[in-house]
Amino acid sequence: MSTTRRRGRPKGESGSRDLIVAAAEYEFGEHGYDGATVRAIAARAGVDSALVHHYFGTKADLFADVIGIPLRPDVDVPAILKGPRDEVGQRLVRYVLEAFEQPDVRRRGVTMIRVAVGSKAMSPVLVGFLARELIGRITGLLESPDAALRANLVASQIAGMIVTRYVVRLQPIADAPIDELVDRIGPTIQRYLFD
The missing domain is CATH 1.10.10.60 (Homeodomain-like)
Known part of the structure; x- marks a missing residue:
């Protein structure tokens, strides 16, 4: 045998x-x-x-x-970036907000953010994942000499939106309709990416 x-x-x-x-x-x-x-x-x-x-x-x-990461930016974000270019910023904001409106995603996402911010061990692990799987992919899809800076600006804006709306629940952002936030934040993301 x-x-x-x-x-x-x-x-x-x-x-x-x-x-x-x-x-x-x-x-x-x-x-x-x-x-x-x-x-x-x-x-x-x-x-x-x-x-x-x-x-x-x-x-x-x-x-x-x-x-227990609630979103898969490494899979979803490249598809969003390949869509119609003039709508990328709004689609990206809508994707994140609609995902975080799901109770399970919101609970796990908020927990993950709190752990990453408060843990010396977890923070570099999460940063490494986001740097390679999200920011790195955005950078690779942009045709610009400052693509890395642009991708990091997008990540900072999205992270700030999530923290403000779902972690600290700052009003009126916490209760604002998704469409309003998409209309207000989407153009900023669009500018970071392409202008």
Whole structure:
């Protein structure tokens, strides 16, 4: 009987997913988003890296699952940026606001922001994810010599909007209709991106 471990999903290992999540929590915590690798996470969990991909797809998918990130900017934002150029700012603001109006997304998103702001360990992990998966993708899609600055300005505006509306609940922004915020903030995002 062969003792060689086969690639892919082992039969009868129902706890593998939990082992992967625990290993990922450790690796992200120790090495940050950029330093953690799927291979190292798999090794720590005692599984093949193909099993990590089977359960989670990409490292971004695994990270989103581990921290309970409520949005997938790495997937959604590039699609928004590829739409009609003169509406990108408004579509981006609407995407974030409509997502955060969902109670589960709002609860998890506010929790994530509070933890990231208050935790020396968590802050660099979240910043690494956002820098690579959101800001980096926006930068890569913009054809401008100052694309990185533009992408960071967009991120700062969106983060400020989320904190003001959902974390500190500053009035009247906290209760303003989505359409009004889209109309007022969207042009600023548009200017940061393209003007």
